[in-house]
Amino acid sequence: MTAVLVILSALALTFVLARLGRERLALIDGEGLRFTGFNALRALAALGVVAGHTLSTSPLTSWPKVLVGSMATGVALFFVISGFLLYRPFAKALVDGSAVKIQRFAANRALRILPLYVLVVVVVFFATEAHPTQALLRLARALTFTGVYSGDDLVPVAWSLDDEVAFYLLLAALYLALKAWPRADQRIWLGAAVVTAMICASLGALALQPSDQSIVGGPITKFHLFGLGMLLGTVHARWPHFQLSPYGMAAAIAGVVGPLSVSVIAYDRHGYLFNPMCGLAFCTLVGIVAFSGPSTRLIRLISWKPLMHLGDVSYGIYLWHEPLHHVLFNAGLLSSSFAVAFLELATCTVALATGTYYLVEKPALRIKHRWVVSRTAVAPDDNRAPVQPKGHSPAFHRAVPRSPTR
Numbered sequence: 430m431t432a433v434l435v436i437l438s439a440l441a442l443t444f445v446l447a448r449l450g451r452e453r454l455a456l457i458d459g460e461g462l463r464f465t466g467f468n469a470l471r472a473l474a475a476l477g478v479v480a481g482h483t484l485s486t487s488p489l490t491s492w493p494k495v496l497v498g499s500m501a502t503g504v505a506l507f508f509v510i511s512g513f514l515l516y517r518p519f520a521k522a523l524v525d526g527s528a529v530k531i532q533r534f535a536a537n538r539a540l541r542i543l544p545l546y547v548l549v550v551v552v553v554f555f556a557t558e559a560h561p562t563q564a565l566l567r568l569a570r571a572l573t574f575t576g577v578y579s580g581d582d583l584v585p586v587a588w589s590l591d592d593e594v595a596f597y598l599l600l601a602a603l604y605l606a607l608k609a610w611p612r613a614d615q616r617i618w619l620g621a622a623v624v625t626a627m628i629c630a631s632l633g634a635l636a637l638q639p640s641d642q643s644i645v646g647g648p649i650t651k652f653h654l655f656g657l658g659m660l661l662g663t664v665h666a667r668w669p670h671f672q673l674s675p676y677g678m679a680a681a682i683a684g685v686v687g688p689l690s691v692s693v694i695a696y697d698r699h700g701y702l703f704n705p706m707c708g709l710a711f712c713t714l715v716g717i718v719a720f721s722g723p724s725t726r727l728i729r730l731i732s733w734k735p736l737m738h739l740g741d742v743s744y745g746i747y748l749w750h751e752p753l754h755h756v757l758f759n760a761g762l763l764s765s766s767f768a769v770a771f772l773e774l775a776t777c778t779v780a781l782a783t784g785t786y787y788l789v790e791k792p793a794l795r796i797k798h799r800w801v802v803s804r805t806a807v808a809p810d811d812n813r814a815p816v817q818p819k820g821h822s823p824a825f826h827r828a829v830p831r832s833p834t835r
Contacts, residue, residue, distance in 0.1 A: 466718035467510055468740025469731035474503030474510075475743040478586075479750045479775050481644075486758050487770035497767070499696040501644050502707045504589050505654050507747075509711040511593060512658020513665070513719065519604045520659075520666035523616040528608075531601050538597050540793045542744075545785055546590060547572070549748045553584050556752070577647050585751050588645050595648035596655050621663045628656035635704060642701055653705065657712035665719055673720045678727075684713040738783075745782025745790065746775075753778050 481501025489497055522529045550571045554564065567576070567583040576582035577591035603623065607616045631652040635641055641650040665671075673681060692706035721728050739746070754774055757763040764770045 466721065466728050466731050467514070467715075468743075469733075469736045470506060470510060470714065470718060470740075471743040472736050472739035474506040475746040475750075476739065476775060477501065477503035477506075478747060479778060480771055482751060482754060483767060483771045483774055486754070486763055487765055487767040489767050495693060495697045499693045499707075502692070502696070502703075504586075504644060504747075505704070505707050506711045506714070507589065508592070508596075508651060508654035509658040509661075509708065509715050511596065512655035513662045513715050514658075515597075515600060515662075516659040517662035517666055519600065520617060520620065520663045521669075522604075523607055523613075523620060524666050526613060529604060531605070534601065535597070540796055542590065542593070544789050544793045545745060545748060546587075548785065548789055549752070550584055550587075553752055557583070577645075584748065586747060592646075592648040592651050596652070599648075599652075617663060617667060621660060624656050624659045624663070628653045628660075631656065632705060636701060642699065642704060646704075651704075654708045654711070657708050658715060661712055661716050661719065671720055672722050673717065678717065678721075681713055681717045685710045685717070688713070739779065742779060742782040742786045745785050746778050749781050749785070750774060750778040753781065 477500035480497050481499070481503075484494065484498055488494065519529050521527070550568070554568050554571075557564065567581060570576040570579060570581065571583040571587055574587075574591045574594040577588040582588050582591070603620065607620045607623075610616050610619055631650060635646070635650040635653070638646070638650050641647060687710075688706040689710035692703050692710060695701070695703035695706060717727070718731075754763075757773060757777065763773060
């Protein structure tokens with residue numbers, strides 16, 4: 430009965446908070462282009478992480494445990510999406526000779542990840558009892574995104590934010606180096622070659638670091654996930670209007686299911702193939718969404734409003750779920766049944782994430798949104814469209830809900 434009350438109360442709170450914040454922002458990359466479908470991937474990735482972490486207090490047995498446990502690899506999907514969305518504007522600039530302002534890129538990233546992250550860090554800091562000196566040191570590591578290098582993060586999932594920030598720095602440095610290359614027509618392919626070499630180096634480093642062959646890991650051994658997204662972004666920048674045919678879609682789906690199955694088996698056996706295979710599967714999955722038009726059945730399916738809302742608040746779900754997990758478990762409110770415990774944790778986390786989305790994330794996103802420069806409209810049969818000024822709402826804009834980028 431307690432679990433039912435917790436779930437129903439969290440659902441009601443989520444509904445109220447969602448109704449209070451109806452205005453939405455466009456899902457954009459650095460060019461001001463909107464990609465439909467990625468919010469659904471973020472939602473699934475975030476809920477997969479929640480499901481995987483629920484196992485620590487509400488265990489399963491046999492194969493269901495393996496399948497659910499491997500769902501925590503949703504963070505790898507976040508990395509591939511980041512690699513694609515963030516590198517694509519740089520790759521596009523290398524193709525057409527335009528320029529990306531590094532200062533604006535840095536400011537956009539700060540506005541996207543810092544407000545909510547700092548709030549979560551501060552809440553966890555004051556809620557955690559520890560030796561004062563040790564607590565302050567952990568706080569300093571959290572705020573400087575260096576916890577992953579000492580293996581001690583104040584917020585357990587913050588290791589992935591540490592890797593993200595390292596990727597941002599690498600991204601800016603790589604772009605500046607490529608822009609300095611004298612042959613403009615070679616820059617995009619030189620960038621692809623450099624990224625491929627770095628992916629190989631990352632996979633080599635992963636082989637030498639058994640501890641990083643799990644879900645967590647440092648930016649070097651996890652770069653191959655970002656790098657695969659970057660290669661996909663390179664292809665998209667070069668051929669932006671390409672769309673998958675039905676046969677191509679079928680082959681791509683097989684390219685997701687096959688590697689992901691190998692990844693699940695490798696995860697259970699703590700094998701090396703776990704990371705490379707899930708990266709390959711998620712890269713293919715991102716490619717399916719990136720190269721599908723808005724009229725396809727897939728895009729219409731994953732544009733379901735509740736799923737889009739979960740994508741809106743996925744960053745909050747990811748950051749809040751572990752602190753809430755500890756609170757619910759220590760209060761004796763978490764069921765020992767996995768399904769019930771997952772529903773409790775997921776609904777409570779979505780409610781809190783929804784509240785902080787409208788109170789913390791959205792004000793910062795409005796500032797970020799004002800900096801987006803509208804571009805020339807792309808073909809209407811594409812699933813990408815320039816952000817329109819207020820008052821402009823083409824039909825296919827209305828057909829797909831809007832959402833912020835992670």
